[in-house]
Amino acid sequence: MKFVAITNCPTGIAHTYMAAEALEIAAKKNNVLIKVETQGSVGAENVLTEKDIEEASVVIISAAVKVDMSRFKGKQILEWNVDKVISGADDAIKAAIEMSRKTTVDQNKIEEKTEAFQTHGGDAIETNKQGVLRHLFTGISYMLPLVSAGGLLIALSFLWGLEPSPDSIGGILNTLGGTTIGFMIPVFSAYVAYSIADRPGIAPGLAIGAICIEVLGIGFLGAIIGGLAVGYVALYLKKIKLPRGIQGIHTVLFIPLITIIVVGFLMITILGKPIEFIMTSMTSWLNGLSTGSGILLGAVIGLMTAFDMGGPFDKVAYTFSVGLLSEGITVPMAANMAAGMTPALGLALATVLFKNKFSETEIEAGKSAWLLGACFITEGAIPFAASDPLRVLPATMLGSAVTGALSIAFGCTLAAPHGGIFAIIIPGVVGNVMLYLISIAIGVVVTAVVVNFTKSLSFGQKDIQSKVEAK
Amino acid sequence: MKLEQVLIKDYVLLDLDASDKDQAIIKLISVLCSNGILTDVDKVYSAVLAREKEFSTGIGFGIAIPHAQTEYVLKTAIAVGRTMEKFVWEGEVDTEVDLVFLILVPKDSIQNHLEILAQMSRKLMHDNVRQSIRESKTREEVIEILL
Numbered sequence: 001m002k003f004v005a006i007t008n009c010p011t012g013i014a015h016t017y018m019a020a021e022a023l024e025i026a027a028k029k030n031n032v033l034i035k036v037e038t039q040g041s042v043g044a045e046n047v048l049t050e051k052d053i054e055e056a057s058v059v060i061i062s063a064a065v066k067v068d069m070s071r072f073k074g075k076q077i078l079e080w081n082v083d084k085v086i087s088g089a090d091d092a093i094k095a096a097i098e099m100s101r102k103t104t105v106d107q108n109k110i111e112e113k114t115e116a117f118q119t120h121g122g123d124a125i126e127t128n129k130q131g132v133l134r135h136l137f138t139g140i141s142y143m144l145p146l147v148s149a150g151g152l153l154i155a156l157s158f159l160w161g162l163e164p165s166p167d168s169i170g171g172i173l174n175t176l177g178g179t180t181i182g183f184m185i186p187v188f189s190a191y192v193a194y195s196i197a198d199r200p201g202i203a204p205g206l207a208i209g210a211i212c213i214e215v216l217g218i219g220f221l222g223a224i225i226g227g228l229a230v231g232y233v234a235l236y237l238k239k240i241k242l243p244r245g246i247q248g249i250h251t252v253l254f255i256p257l258i259t260i261i262v263v264g265f266l267m268i269t270i271l272g273k274p275i276e277f278i279m280t281s282m283t284s285w286l287n288g289l290s291t292g293s294g295i296l297l298g299a300v301i302g303l304m305t306a307f308d309m310g311g312p313f314d315k316v317a318y319t320f321s322v323g324l325l326s327e328g329i330t331v332p333m334a335a336n337m338a339a340g341m342t343p344a345l346g347l348a349l350a351t352v353l354f355k356n357k358f359s360e361t362e363i364e365a366g367k368s369a370w371l372l373g374a375c376f377i378t379e380g381a382i383p384f385a386a387s388d389p390l391r392v393l394p395a396t397m398l399g400s401a402v403t404g405a406l407s408i409a410f411g412c413t414l415a416a417p418h419g420g421i422f423a424i425i426i427p428g429v430v431g432n433v434m435l436y437l438i439s440i441a442i443g444v445v446v447t448a449v450v451v452n453f454t455k456s457l458s459f460g461q462k463d464i465q466s467k468v469e470a471k
Numbered sequence: 472m473k474l475e476q477v478l479i480k481d482y483v484l485l486d487l488d489a490s491d492k493d494q495a496i497i498k499l500i501s502v503l504c505s506n507g508i509l510t511d512v513d514k515v516y517s518a519v520l521a522r523e524k525e526f527s528t529g530i531g532f533g534i535a536i537p538h539a540q541t542e543y544v545l546k547t548a549i550a551v552g553r554t555m556e557k558f559v560w561e562g563e564v565d566t567e568v569d570l571v572f573l574i575l576v577p578k579d580s581i582q583n584h585l586e587i588l589a590q591m592s593r594k595l596m597h598d599n600v601r602q603s604i605r606e607s608k609t610r611e612e613v614i615e616i617l618l
Contacts (some may be wrong), residue, residue, distance in 0.1 A: 010526055013576060013585065014536050014592040021593035041540075041576075042585045064526060086596070087531030 002033040003096050004048050005060035006067050009082050012040035019062045019082050020046075022089035030093050034060075039067070057100035060085075060092060076100065132228065136387045139192035139227055141361055144383055146184045148368035153177030155375045158422035162429075181379060185220060185310075186210045188386065189227030196231025200238060200251050204259035205230045211264055216271055217279075219311030220382045221389065229263045275312050282316045290324070294331065294408040301332060302339035302404030302443075306396040309343065309378045309385065322417045331407075334414035334430065337376050338440050339404040341420055343396035344373030344380030345440070346447020350395075353448055357455040362387075376420035388455075395451035403443025410435035477587055478549045478617065480610040481506060487552035487571065492523070492560050496537050499550040499573035508575070511543040515575065518543070527562025532601055535560045536592070538574035547576050547584035549591070551613060553604065570604060591617055 005023050009015035020036040027034035035056075037048045048071070053059070059075045061067055062085040069077070076099055080092040154177035160170020186209030193201030193208075208230050212222040237255045246254075282304070289297045304317040321336040351358050351366030358366070365383040372380025385392040413431035416423045423429045430436050482502055489495035496519055504512050518539035522528070529535045552571040560568040572595070574588060594600045600616060607613045 011522065011538065011540050011576075013538055013540065013574060013588050014528075015526070015530070017589040017592040018530060018536075018596050021596035025596060038589070040585070040589060041580070042582055042589060083527065083530060 001097065001100060002035075002056050003027065003058050003060055003093070003100075004052050004056040005034060005036045005062060006039060006048070007036060007062045007082060007085070008039035008067065009064045012042075015064070015082050015086065016040035019085040019089070022086050023060065023062070023092065026089035026093040029090065030097065032093065032097065034093075039063075039065070058096040060096055062092070133387065135192045135195040135228065135231060136224065137359070137361065138195035139188040139190075140365075140383045140386055142191035142194075143184045143188040143386075144361070144365055144368075146180055146187055147365075147372065147379055147383060150177045150180030150182075150184070151368060151372040151375065151377045151380060153180060154377060155371055155422075158375065158419055162416050162419045162423060162426070181377070182213075184379060184382070185213045185223045188220065188382075189223040189230065192224070192227030193231035193234060196228070197234035197238060197255075200255040200259075201231050201234045203256040204234060204263065207256075207260050208263050208267070211267065213310075216267060216275060217312055217315060218271060218275060219308050219314070220386050221308050221311055222267070222271065224386060224389070226263060226267060229266070230259055233259045233262050279312050279316050282313065283320060286316065286320045290320075290332070295405045297332065298335040298339075298404035298406070298408035299401040300404075301335050302342075302400035302402070303397050305336060305339045305378065305404070306343045306381075306400035307393060309382055309396075314340075314378065318417075325415070325417060330413035330415055330431070331411065333417060334412040334436065335404040335407040337414055337418070337420065337423070338407045338412070338436065338443070339400035340376050340378045341373050341440055342399045342403045342443035342447055343378055343385075344369040346373075346396065346399045346444045347381050347384045347392070347451065348373060349444055350448040350451045354452045354455070357452060358384075374421040376418055376423075391454040391457065392451060395447050395454055398450050399443040399445075399447025402446050403439050406439035406442060407436060410439055412436040412439065475614070477547045477584055478551070478591075478614055480614060482548060482550040483610040483613050484550070484552045485607070485610060485613070487554045489552065489554055489571075490558045492535075492537075495535075495552055495554075495558075495568075495571045496520075496573065499537075499552050499571060500575075502550045503548050503573070503575060506548075508545050508548050509543060510545060514543040515539065515541060519573070519575075523562070527560075527564065529560035529562045529564070529566035529568055531566055532595075533557060533566075533568055534570045534572070534595060534601065535566070535568045536572045536574060536595075538576070540576040540578060540580070542578040544575040544577045547574075547580050547588070549574050549588070551604075551617075553607075553613075570601065 007016045007019040016038050017040060020038045023034055023036050035048060035052050036046060038045045053071060059072045059077050061077060061079045062082045064082050078096050078099055085092050153173050157164060157170045157173035157177060160168055164170030164174060186206045189209030190202045190205030193205030205227055208226040209223050212218050212226050216222055234255050237258055242250050242254060289300060301317045304313040307313045317336060321332045325333045348366045348369035351363045355363060362384055369380040381396055410432055412435055415429050424433060484502065487495060487498060489498055500512060500516055503509055509515050518541040519537050522539050523537060528537050550573040554569045557567040557569045560566050594617060603616045604613055
């Protein structure tokens with residue numbers, strides 16, 4: 001009878017080796033063979049080979065730190081606390097002997113467990129959906145600090161005026177904030193990929209996230225696709241076995257290289273042209289609208305701003321408004337900024353009014369969203385939209401459309417292309433301040449009420465989100 | 472590999488006067504401290520306690536191996552304390568102890584030293600080793616057994 005075992009402990013200094021020695025002594029005493037892999041501070045020693053594992057009737061896991069179990073698929077596993085092994089290795093060996101004598105019933109169970117994720121039954125698909133959502137949540141939680149810290153830095157910079165010189169404190173704060181927020185999308189896609197493929201997902205996820213904003217300009221909607229694609233490609237590549245001689249480069253070079261090539265090429269070739277086309281046609285359409293009804297123009301600017309928050313639609317609207325601003329036409333800019341403020345503010349309000357519709361992370365995100373929205377940092381709404389775009393985007397779009405239309409209907413004007421509430425409180429920058437604030441407030445309430453409604457729709461996937469949160 | 476690099480006779484206390492975990496740890500730390508191996512005694516002490524909380528080091532057989540890996544230790548060292556009578560080592564499960572091995576490792580310990588600790592830990596699992604330590608008359612003997 002032969003067993004294999006793995007021992008480890010938090011510091012890997014003493015327990016790991018004591019447990020290993022204790023198992024070896026006890027095995028000798030009970031006349032069984034054992035090979036123990038120690039995962040201590042000196043690294044893994046006496047590493048188990050595939051042959052060892054195949055020959056072993058039981059795998060003893062004596063670990064205080066997580067062990068990669070994929071090597072032991074289909075084997076009988078005996079988990080035995082590391083300090084119990086040290087003082088009672090004999091019991092552990094006896095239990096292993098007992099286990100290997102038992103019929104194969106347990107074995108089937110173990111196989112079922114490890115196979116569960118790979119079967120294609122109805123349950124597995126359901127698990128998969130929850131999985132995607134879980135990956136998005138992971139991405140959001142790593143992205144959040146960048147959004148709040150970056151947003152706060154930008155907000156602080158406005159205390160030194162709307163156009164601080166680059167060397168002043170305000171200018172430096174603004175640079176810090178802008179750079180910090182610039183990392184949100186790459187970090188988001190990197191950690192979506194990390195959630196799927198573990199560490200090998202991070203590097204290509206960062207790269208693809210940066211490509212989404214720097215090259216394609218598709219913002220967070222693109223990063224959702226990019227992060228998921230990177231994760232699944234990297235996960236697949238992890239399973240490929242390289243020839244012995246070059247195994248060392250598997251995670252350092254092979255996975256990131258191939259993943260970036262595959263996902264990068266796909267995204268640039270498939271999405272590049274259509275996005276360019278959308279941007280040019282939207283621009284000319286907006287130019288056409290500007291001669292017609294102002295209220296419709298305001299609504300369209302609102303819809304575009306709140307749809308992809310930093311993506312191509314938002315950019316077209318913003319470039320359009322800033323272009324007119326330079327010609328001295330200040331009405332569209334007012335609508336644009338107001339519509340850019342409502343998504344984050346509206347969602348922040350929703351997290352206060354309708355707490356039960358949001359996860360804890362989102363309620364936390366809601367707190368900084370007040371400030372981000374007030375500063376016209378539309379990105380404050382992304383943490384909400386990225387996990388649930390189908391329910392969140394209709395609400396933010398509707399709210400922003402209302403605000404944009406009202407702002408133009410009220411004849412509000414804005415002479416600065418940014419600043420949010422800071423632009424509003426500086427005398428003379430905004431025309432019709434009271435009505436401007438009212439138009440924003442109405443959009444904020446609309447966003448919150450609509451999101452409360454859309455969050456109660458199930459789209460056929462009943463409460464997956466709450467299930468995931470409960471886990 | 473030389474155990475003398477980490478365990479010298481100064482570090483061995485054949486009749487450690489301690490009746491609880493705290494006393495034992497403090498006395499063994501001060502042995503290493505007076506040899507100039509520690510840069511901040513308080514920090515080392517709290518690191519050892521933190522480790523204890525995480526994972527009790529009373530491993531049975533009358534042995535406890537409190538340990539810590541921290542930047543306030545300059546070089547890997549083991550202090551050994553033997554008490555005349557067994558005392559209670561508090562942990563998730565209380566154990567009776569008369570041999571205490573305090574192991575302190577710097578943040579960037581060299582591979583060699585870690586291997587020495589691994590070797591020593593393995594030795595402690597053997598009955599005859601523990602018995603001989605209990606019967607040792609001199610500090611040199613203890614070191615010889617653990618070598």
